[in-house]
Amino acid sequence: MSVTFNLNGKPVTAQAEPDTPLLWVIRDELGLTGTKFGCGMALCGACTVHLDGQPVRSCQTPVSSVAGKRVATVESLSNNNSHPLQVAWIKHDVPQCGYCQSGQLMSAAALLASNKNPSDAQIDAAMSGNICRCGTYNQIRAAIKDAAASMTKEG
Amino acid sequence: MNAIFDNSRRDFLKTSALAGGGLLVGFVVPGAARLVHAAADFKPNAFIRITPDNQVTVICAQSEMGQGVLTAIPMLVAEELEADWSAIRVEQAPANPAYGNPAFAGLQATGGSASVRGFWDPMRKAGATAREMLIGAAADTWKVDKAECHAEKGMVVHKSGKKLSYGQLAAAAATQPAPANVTLKDPKNFKIVGKPAKRLDTPLKVNGKAVYGMDVRLPGMLTAVVARAPVTGAKVASFNADKVKAMPGVKHVVQIGSGVAVVADGYWNAKKGRDALEVKWEDGAGASLSSESLRKTFAELADKPGTVAVKKGDASTAMAGGSGKKLEAVYEVPYLAHACMEPMNCTAMVKPDGVELWGSVQAPGLLQIVLSQVAGVKPEQVQVTTTMLGGGFGRRFGFDFAIDAVLTSKAVGAPVHVVYPREDDIKAQHYRPASLAKFQAVLDTAGNPVAARVHTVNSSIADAAHMPYESNGLPPMKGVDGFSVEGLTEWPYATENLQVEWTKNEPPVGVWFWRSVGHSQNIFFVEGFVDEMAVAAGKDPYEYRRALLGNSPRYKAVLELAAQQAGWGKPLPAGHGRGIAVGQSFGSYVAEVAEVSVGKDGKVKVHRVVCAVDCGRTVNPDIIKRQMESSIVFGLSAALYGEITFNGGKVDQSNFHDYEVLRMSEMPVVEVHIVPSTEAPGGVGEPGLPPAAPALVNAIYAATGKRLRKLPLKTV
Numbered sequence: 001m002s003v004t005f006n007l008n009g010k011p012v013t014a015q016a017e018p019d020t021p022l023l024w025v026i027r028d029e030l031g032l033t034g035t036k037f038g039c040g041m042a043l044c045g046a047c048t049v050h051l052d053g054q055p056v057r058s059c060q061t062p063v064s065s066v067a068g069k070r071v072a073t074v075e076s077l078s079n080n081n082s083h084p085l086q087v088a089w090i091k092h093d094v095p096q097c098g099y100c101q102s103g104q105l106m107s108a109a110a111l112l113a114s115n116k117n118p119s120d121a122q123i124d125a126a127m128s129g130n131i132c133r134c135g136t137y138n139q140i141r142a143a144i145k146d147a148a149a150s151m152t153k154e155g
Numbered sequence: 156m157n158a159i160f161d162n163s164r165r166d167f168l169k170t171s172a173l174a175g176g177g178l179l180v181g182f183v184v185p186g187a188a189r190l191v192h193a194a195a196d197f198k199p200n201a202f203i204r205i206t207p208d209n210q211v212t213v214i215c216a217q218s219e220m221g222q223g224v225l226t227a228i229p230m231l232v233a234e235e236l237e238a239d240w241s242a243i244r245v246e247q248a249p250a251n252p253a254y255g256n257p258a259f260a261g262l263q264a265t266g267g268s269a270s271v272r273g274f275w276d277p278m279r280k281a282g283a284t285a286r287e288m289l290i291g292a293a294a295d296t297w298k299v300d301k302a303e304c305h306a307e308k309g310m311v312v313h314k315s316g317k318k319l320s321y322g323q324l325a326a327a328a329a330t331q332p333a334p335a336n337v338t339l340k341d342p343k344n345f346k347i348v349g350k351p352a353k354r355l356d357t358p359l360k361v362n363g364k365a366v367y368g369m370d371v372r373l374p375g376m377l378t379a380v381v382a383r384a385p386v387t388g389a390k391v392a393s394f395n396a397d398k399v400k401a402m403p404g405v406k407h408v409v410q411i412g413s414g415v416a417v418v419a420d421g422y423w424n425a426k427k428g429r430d431a432l433e434v435k436w437e438d439g440a441g442a443s444l445s446s447e448s449l450r451k452t453f454a455e456l457a458d459k460p461g462t463v464a465v466k467k468g469d470a471s472t473a474m475a476g477g478s479g480k481k482l483e484a485v486y487e488v489p490y491l492a493h494a495c496m497e498p499m500n501c502t503a504m505v506k507p508d509g510v511e512l513w514g515s516v517q518a519p520g521l522l523q524i525v526l527s528q529v530a531g532v533k534p535e536q537v538q539v540t541t542t543m544l545g546g547g548f549g550r551r552f553g554f555d556f557a558i559d560a561v562l563t564s565k566a567v568g569a570p571v572h573v574v575y576p577r578e579d580d581i582k583a584q585h586y587r588p589a590s591l592a593k594f595q596a597v598l599d600t601a602g603n604p605v606a607a608r609v610h611t612v613n614s615s616i617a618d619a620a621h622m623p624y625e626s627n628g629l630p631p632m633k634g635v636d637g638f639s640v641e642g643l644t645e646w647p648y649a650t651e652n653l654q655v656e657w658t659k660n661e662p663p664v665g666v667w668f669w670r671s672v673g674h675s676q677n678i679f680f681v682e683g684f685v686d687e688m689a690v691a692a693g694k695d696p697y698e699y700r701r702a703l704l705g706n707s708p709r710y711k712a713v714l715e716l717a718a719q720q721a722g723w724g725k726p727l728p729a730g731h732g733r734g735i736a737v738g739q740s741f742g743s744y745v746a747e748v749a750e751v752s753v754g755k756d757g758k759v760k761v762h763r764v765v766c767a768v769d770c771g772r773t774v775n776p777d778i779i780k781r782q783m784e785s786s787i788v789f790g791l792s793a794a795l796y797g798e799i800t801f802n803g804g805k806v807d808q809s810n811f812h813d814y815e816v817l818r819m820s821e822m823p824v825v826e827v828h829i830v831p832s833t834e835a836p837g838g839v840g841e842p843g844l845p846p847a848a849p850a851l852v853n854a855i856y857a858a859t860g861k862r863l864r865k866l867p868l869k870t871v
Contacts (some may be wrong), residue, residue: 017403020423028378033370034363036545037422038496039577043811046496049630074363081358089361093353093777096785097221099367099496100362124820131811133496133546134221135788137822139781147547 007032008076018064022056023047026073034074034102038052038131042051045130048103048110049073055110057129061151074102078108084150088143096134104130108144116152118144182415188858199285199333201253202278203232209237209309209322212244216274218256218265218517219247219356220547221785222746222840223778226354227271228278230774233342234347235282238321239309250539263520266552267627267837268741269850271774275836276339278761283337285328286548292327293319315423340831342772346367351777356543362395367543368515369574371502376570377406379563380421380429383414383579386804387441388663394434402428410564413555418567422574425789441663442804449662449801450487453591456612461656464635465644468652473597473606480598481690484684487865488676489668490799491587494814497545498580499553503560504570509536510561511570515544518553524722525554529561548789549668552620563851578809585797587672592643592680602692603703606652609684611677613639614666617657625673638668642677642845645739647710648685648703664801670789671740671841676736679794681866682849686734686856696853697723697735707771712830713746716767720828721748728752731762732858736849743770744830747787747848749823753859757870761791761823766843768827769836780827783843787825790847793814798867 004013007030008027014025021040026032026049035058038046042057049058062150077083081090085108088094095101104127111118111126123141131138197205204212213229225245233243248254248263255261258273286306295303296319303314310318335795337806342349359365379685384390394415396408402707404424410417415434419425474481501514510530516522519539527534542549556573573584590613597605615636617624627637629644635657637644643655669675689699697718713736718724723733728751737746750763766783773779796815800807808814852863855871863871 013534016730017423017427021249023695024423028423030391032363033366033372036367036496037369037574040426041577041810041812044496060765077362081362086361088352090357093357093456093781095354095357095360096498096781097219097544097546099543101360103364105361113601122781127650128818128820131496131816131818133494133549134470135785135817136781137788137817137819138784138825140819141822144295 002038002142003067005068008072013062016063017043018062020059020063022049022063022066022071023058026058032073033073033104035051036099036102038100038138044100046100046103048106048130049151050110052150053113057140074105077105082085084147085143087150088147091146092139094136094137094143094144098133100130104132104140108140111144112148116130123130171603189450195326197328199286200281201286203236203285205285205321205325205328207322207325209242209320211238211242211430213323214246214248216248216256216263216611217270218541218547220265220517220544221552222782223354223500224265224270225356226352227774228274229355230347230352231275231278232282232423234345235279236286240347240352242309243355244733246687247541250523250537252520257489262518264518264552265547265827266517266549268840268842271836272742272838276519279339283339284333286468287334288328288331289324290798291308291331292324292483296738299861315751331491348462349399349773349776352775354778365543367497368500368502368513369545371513371542371572372400373502373504373570376502376572377567378425379416379418379420379571379573380422380425380431380576381414381416381559381573381579382432382434383412383583384436386436386438387438387444387801388439389441390439392435392437394432396432399428399432402431407567408432409563409566411559411566411640413559416559416563416573416731418563425550426576429563437737438804441826444663444801444804446800446802449589450681452662453487453589453612453660454485455657456660457591457593457610458620459658461658462608462634463654464640464657465631466657467608470606470608470652470654473652474608479528479605481598482594482596482687482691483539483597484594484687484864486592486594486680486683487798488590488679491793491797492581492799492808492814493546493548493550493585494671494811494816495546495548495550495579498577499550499556499575499583500573501556501560502570502572503557503564508585509538511538512557512560513540513542514557515545515551516557516724517547522554522649526557526561529558548670550585551670552668554769556581557587563571580622581808581810581814582796583807586664587669588616588666590676594680594684596688598688598692602694604650604688607646607650608645608654609680610656611640611660611680612658612666613642613662613778614661615639615672616666616668619666620668632782639675640677641673641739642738642850643681646681647707647739648700649706650680669842674738674740674845675793678736678845679848679866682736682738682846683852686849686853687862698733700737709744710739713737713744713767713769716828716830717746717748717765720767720826721750722764723748730858732854734850734853734855734857736846736853738845739841740842740845743768743837743839743842744796745783745842745846747846747850749847749854751854751858751871752850759795759855759868761821761869763826764847764850766825766827767830769832769838769844770837770845771832771833772836774836775828776829779829779839783827786843787847788817788822790844791851794848794851794866794868796867796869
């Protein structure tokens, strides 16, 4: 089937079986490989994207369900690492292997979009669906707080 | 900083493959053709390229799996080269014997925490050689004596004050003779090495641009998912591909060594085809495998004598005759999967004249040898392009995924990306061996050990990897795989009579290297049991260790620092307990203090882990601290949750719901302290792991009085 949706601000049309997860349409058909495959069961968060601004696991989102909607991937954060989260991630040197970080960043971006000053418990709640096998959780937490502070300052 | 990696790399993947030229990124071995040849480039050796635009590129032989090697290796080069750190770029080396790791028998492979250990001298020499050639070029240009010139921050400076940049000197330096000997800097003059520096790969890892094996895309590339034996060791009897071949996107269904590959236009169609494929399997002896029967066998074998790995004094006599307090305990750990965030995958293109391979691999040098045999070509006809690795932990030292890719590409005549769904990744048997250790000890009236004996039972990783038993660097022990006993044989506590024995148990379960290898279980065993000895002696576990480590200053120093920073002995909230453990592995010494509490539901909460490490001379203290923290998290995940079990020959676990790992809400505070040291550099990717589990169980004992000897803990 043919599905049209908005990807990172541009209209795109995909030709895929209706049950194809959005993840594989983005990666295999549309060629954006920043969104990662980790588990295929919405257990690890590596594939997190925004669907109409809400964080979703693209490995469990059939492409048929995104028709006419807005999808944003890690590539949408900025084209020059200038998003406050990217700046904070670089400042804290968060990534190790880095494979989970696209998903971490998108979960964090969704959190900060709805909560400008998240508490530790709110960060835990928003981020515990994202696994990092390198164990960068403490750096992720510090970077989210940093980004929140700089976004508040910038207003 | 954003331009450290070639920004055109992704396009480069496509264009070079279109040109059929392979992916010889930064291939600057003398005599080898480079894709882009620039006469003005200065390439003093396989590891450095300096271009007229003042760009200094370091070619890194080692694979980046998170441990920071793409930053550490350039730091070593830049130090001696007197380069401007902000002008340094790094590229991943292709597979070539020129990139063999001296600490790894000359094999181009990343593992055993051996990158800095192996390349500390060669990288410094490479940098110093280039520096001397640049100084020579400047002296010739100025017609002055070399002794009147020195190098600093990417410039050669004459005593008169005139300067030339490395870029300006590149062409002239290329014609300079390489000096036979170079003088390396006194470490006290280091400006880069030993100081914190930002990772060079971070900017690529915050925007989706880093290319992992999973992200390799080639023109005409197909994706394969393989139907694999559900029962250990089962073989394909027959399969019916008719239905699957008619499914959308499916191009081929072919039998390969590991099963039946369904090859399609993308992952999803390949996965659906694989799931729909009807395969009849011929189960072998593996069908009777169960964790219950395995456990029984381990215990029975531990009661019989094993092969002696270490014998000091006469433990048996001392134990039989001793009148002191006697202790006996059995410790057990399960099989473990690595569960790298990037599931196993690999891309291959088999052509009549050789094989091209792209992927997240730890051992390109080993792959050249293995795949040459698989494809029937010479090792040099196997080109390997290493991408970023989405975790390694030893798993990507393997080659099962590469063999699958080569065989499938050969069968279908196209470039093929083989992808393991997470379930395949968890079930593909490359497990940390299950292991059991039976301890006996006799204490004197003061509580000190008179004799200790430990007998461990596990599978041989050396056998699985077709390596000699002394591969891990321990002194050879007749008939004993060093990987099986490492951490036991180095028993550091003053004990007059010591005996370490090993019995190989060979159930049909695939075993492999897993972060810190034998130390992952053996230091848990030792540090749990020593804690029991301390309790039996009526001593404080920290003071007990400290006294018995009196003749081991590096052990003692990390132990003391960790205890001091953790506030050992200071009051804790009600229900909390502290545990301590120490261990040496890969040339580094680490002590950890864990602070835990146990809820009414039996759930363990780890509040804080304090770590002290002596890894000899340091390259990048920030990365060292992160590697300790990373290893602690990996160790805690395994201790709390990690377990692969079998039933009817099948692996029970499949994904992160039943193979759980630590999540952010469970993350303790971690503090890492580095002991200043002038010893030779030790490893940092693994040594932080082994003390985590014993510090945890010892803390649980302190909090609850429950002595736990079997992992995972799950609930207490």
